[in-house]
Amino acid sequence: MERTPDLTRQPATGTAGIDVEHQLQFTLVETLLQAVASGKPRDDVDALLDSLVDTSNIHFQGEELLMRMHSYDGLAQHVEEHRLLLEELAGMRAAFESGQDAALTSGATRVLAWLASHLRTHDLALSAFMAQGGLVGSGA
Ligand SMILES: [Fe+2]
Numbered sequence: 001m002e003r004t005p006d007l008t009r010q011p012a013t014g015t016a017g018i019d020v021e022h023q024l025q026f027t028l029v030e031t032l033l034q035a036v037a038s039g040k041p042r043d044d045v046d047a048l049l050d051s052l053v054d055t056s057n058i059h060f061q062g063e064e065l066l067m068r069m070h071s072y073d074g075l076a077q078h079v080e081e082h083r084l085l086l087e088e089l090a091g092m093r094a095a096f097e098s099g100q101d102a103a104l105t106s107g108a109t110r111v112l113a114w115l116a117s118h119l120r121t122h123d124l125a126l127s128a129f130m131a132q133g134g135l136v137g138s139g140a
């Protein structure tokens with residue numbers, strides 16, 4: 001499988017728990033792509049999808065709680081971004097359930113690009129806000 005370069009080497013947000021969860025999201029999507037490409041059993045792909053959805057839900061809830069706790073101005077836009085990603089994950093689940101590996105792979109590839117872009121924009125903006133208020137490290 002061709003691996004998109006450098007997507008997992010993202011700038012740290014400065015909040016340890018958030019950085020670890022971002023890394024886990026990247027790893028799960030990449031592992032899922034490899035599992036599909038190498039024809040791993042459906043149960044394995046199923047479990048990876050579940051882990052990706054669960055991790056993303058928990059991660060987004062943590063970030064959103066942090067933003068609400070600190071009355072973050074960019075909350076609505078950031079939450080909308082999270083919602084779109086969860087929609088994409090639901091699309092991946094539907095593709096998997098209907099045996100459409102190509103659609104599953106396309107969805108996962110879009111999710112990788114989304115994660116990289118989201119991290120460089122919305123999450124770094126949140127990180128800068130946290131740093132400004134001396135709040136770095138107090139998050140999830
Ligand atoms: Fe985020």
